[in-house]
Amino acid sequence: MIKKLAITLACAWASLTFADSPSEVLRASMVDKNQATLDRIEQDDVQAFCSKPRAERGDLDTMNAVRERAMAGIEHPADGVYLGDWVSGGEIANNGRGLQYSDNPADPNGGNCYACHQLDPREMAxxxxxxxxxxxxxxxxxxxxxxYTWTKLWNTHAYNTCSHMPRFGAQGILTEQQLKDVMAYLLDPNSPVNQPMDAAD
Ligand code: HEC
Structure with a gap:
């Protein structure tokens, strides 16, 4: 009984101590490793806003202001060409590597699109x-x-304030050329994304 009480008190003390600083708890239990550095724990304005419970996010104007800041930061291709090579786009969509401590920063990052989306209907996973x-x-x-598609890929929060999709352009995950290639993978009529399954598949 006493032991149980002691554990309960210890837990209560821990939660009180850390209640106001979750980032301190994370900081204390993690270390910088290669390119995965602890500055990733600092939330930017979108993350801080979307981490709040819905009831504490304020009114619609506050939410729209966050969304409009994302929209204002969209960068379009300097040469006005939005579609690249769908073959390369398919490789990027399939590649889930990049930005982790164990990845070589010299290698191109992937978009990991298949982790969340079906694209080529022949892809099973x-x-x-x-x-x-x-x-x-x-x-x-x-x-x-x-x-619309470019903007969604550059910074998804421009349309959906608390979207769960990564900000491929705004966060420097994919380069401009990689984004063009992914655009082609989505939109080119020859891309496998746009080939219906037939009896041979
Ligand atoms: C972590 C999950 C996640 C990843 C990874 C992801 N997305 Fe998304 N994506 C979403 C979610 C969730 C939505 C729908 C909600 C929203 O719009 O925010 C979405 C919406 C979209 C839309 C808009 C769909 C529509 O009907 O208009 C496009 C286009 C899109 N994603 C493309 C991509 C591409 C291309 C990649 C890879 C470069 C990708 N996504 C990676 C989660 C993800």
Whole structure:
């Protein structure tokens, strides 16, 4: 009984001590390792906003201000060309490596799209946190579709304030050329993403 009480008190003390500084708890239990450095624990404005319980996020204007800051930071391709090579885009979508302590920073990062999305309908392994993007190219290549897709990939929070998708452009995860290639993987009519399954598959 006494032992149980002591444990309960110790837990209560620990939670009181650390209650206001979760980043201190994380900091105390982690170390810098190669490119995975502890500055990643510092939240930026979107992360700080979206980490709050919904009831504490304030009114719609506050949420829109966060979203509009994301929209204001979007950078479009300098040469005005949005679509690259879908073959390379497929490799990027399939590659889940990059930015971890065990990855070589000299290697290109992947987009890890399949972790959350179905794309090529012949690919068996994919996550379902995000919607299926199979046949995404059926949307065509109008300016609206191209600009929307680029913006979504550059900084998803520009449309959905507390989106769970990584900010591939804004966070420097993918280069401009890699983003163009992923765009082609989504939108090019020849990309496997846009080839329906047939009896031969
Ligand atoms: C960690 C999970 C995650 C990863 C990784 C991810 N996404 Fe997403 N994505 C989402 C979620 C969740 C949504 C839907 C909610 C939203 O819009 O934020 C989404 C939405 C989208 C949309 C908009 C869909 C529509 O119908 O308009 C596109 C396009 C997209 N993702 C492309 C990609 C591409 C390309 C990659 C890889 C470079 C990728 N995503 C990686 C989670 C992810």
């Amino acid at each position: 994919y996550g379902t946190l995000g919607p299926s993007l199979t046949n995404y190219g059926a949307r065509g290549q109008s300016d609206v579709v191209v600009q």
